[in-house]
Amino acid sequence: MTPEPPTRHWLDAAAAVLAGLVPFFVYLRTMAPTVYGLDSAELTTGAFLLGVVHSPGSPLFLLLGHAFTWLPFGDVGYRVNLFSVCSGATAAAFVCAAVRRLTGQRLLALGSAWYLAFSYYFWVAAVAAELYALHAFIVAALLWLALRWRDELDITRIAVFAALFGLGLGNHLSLAVLAPGFAWLLTSGRGQSWRPRRWWLAALAGGLAGASIYFYLPLRAASPMNYARDYGIDVRTWTGFWAAVSGQMFASHYFAVPLSQLPHEVLAYAYRLWSNFLALGCFLGVLGLVADFERRRDVHVGLILLFAGHLVFMLTYDVPDREMMLLPTYMIWSLWTAIGVKTVAEWGSALRRGSSSELVGEPVPVPRRGTAATTAAAIMLAMSATNLAVNFSAADISDDWSARQRGEAILAGLPLEAVFIGGWYDVPVLEYLRWVEVLRPDVETVNLFFVRPGREADVARAYLRDGRAVFTSAPAALLADDFDFEPEAGCNCSRVVPRSARGGGEPRSR
DSSP: OOOOOHHHHHHHHHHHHHHHHHHHHHHHHHSOSSOOSTHHHHHHHHHHHTOBOSTTOOHHHHHHHHHHTTOSSSOHHHHHHHHHHHHHHHHHHHHHHHHHHHHOOHHHHHHHHHHHHTSHHHHHTTSSSOHHHHHHHHHHHHHHHHHHHHHHOOHHHHHHHHHHHHHHHTTOGGGGGGHHHHHHHHHSSSGGGOOHHHHHHHHHHHHHHHHGGGGHHHHTTTSSOBHHHHTTOOTTSHHHHHHHHTTGGGGGGTTOSOGGGHHHHHHHHHHHHHHHTTTHHHHHHHHHHHHHHTTTHHHHHHHHHHHHHHHHHHHTOOOTTGGGGOHHHHHHHHHHHHHHHHHHHHHHHHHHHHHHHHHTTOOOOOOOHHHHHHHHHHHHHHHHHHHHHHHHHHHOOTTOOHHHHHHHHHHHTSOTTOEEEEOTTTHHHHHIIIIISOSOTTOEEEEGGGSOTTOHHHHHHHHHHTTOOEEESOGGGGOOTTEEEEEETTTTEEEEEEGGGGTOOSOOOO
């Protein structure tokens, strides 16, 4: 392989920086202004406290997110949201670098990165604290490293790749289902040049070094925020550590979608893909894969394995937010879309040149590469601008204070030393306000997710026996014959009241 002139390397680097810089400012403009709800609030609190969040613990996110909590502006919620902004923008930069390697066209790569960055699902993953933007950054960087490894076979690349893969498992375990696709990309093609012992040892050392980030869990087991402990898992023991790292908290959700529902899930994903790339990108993705498959069969087999492996797992993973976990499939599709745009531009250039030559009776020449490259870049940049215009208002959550306002309203409406029992919608935000901003530390919260099914009412009874005022946003989960619920307008929740305190009465039917 002939080395490229240094000037081209600088131009490629500049394109990658620009590919990330523009989305960064767009994401910053549309980012959540403070703590967001659900897992976002949990992860923000975990990053601030260096706690242990839900399985598998996501230590990489917590450690990197903690660094952002030291920024001197905004509240902690804003700062950790900014971490997702930076992760999403960096992912776009690596997508640009990967497309540049696949197509050889710098401006096309730049437009392709923006096309993905401004697609709906990618955009919304980058504007609030969540695992998905960091996951996208890691997958994009691994793709670029794998493609570069295929060209250079440098032992440093394989060690860095393995270390990053191990670290990536410390953010989101779904990276594991991409292992077959990455293994194919790394070992196919010029595999005869491998020196097995040397390369495998480098990969093993790098992978173990990266995955060692999970030692964070036992080291931080004493944190006031330890969701593993709340779930009954002691991460300081080998059994508990493995239960947390292997995602046992959600094991019942793996491959839990019934077979009868899979056709619906496939159609739902097809619709998401269609809407995410505004229809045209779907056609161009198919074209790019088909047109380029024979020329680079090994690369596309690897990309198909990445795409299919992630998609099959997520379509059978029975959790409500799995649509946000599909970013790697959109990323792979954006690579095929870029190749499809290049193919269309080359066909168009050939047709134009051919028609012009026939008019003057000359033989059909080979079309000039520059013309096709310019057309491809123009098409992709136009598609990116369309995504930006269409999705801006839908992805913009810069005025969304709802999670904070909901949490503050609940805490303001609770008496001293009250107990609040709720679900994932309320409790993580309350924990953020109590632990991070030290607002109403006297209030105790109970997340029903960590209560054994059938024991929810027992939890309320125990606090009531201790003379504590108990409130809940989930009365349906606490139904019992020995207490009632009084709506509390101040906190938009209900107070749990023992029936004896209301003068007895007939037992309530359930």
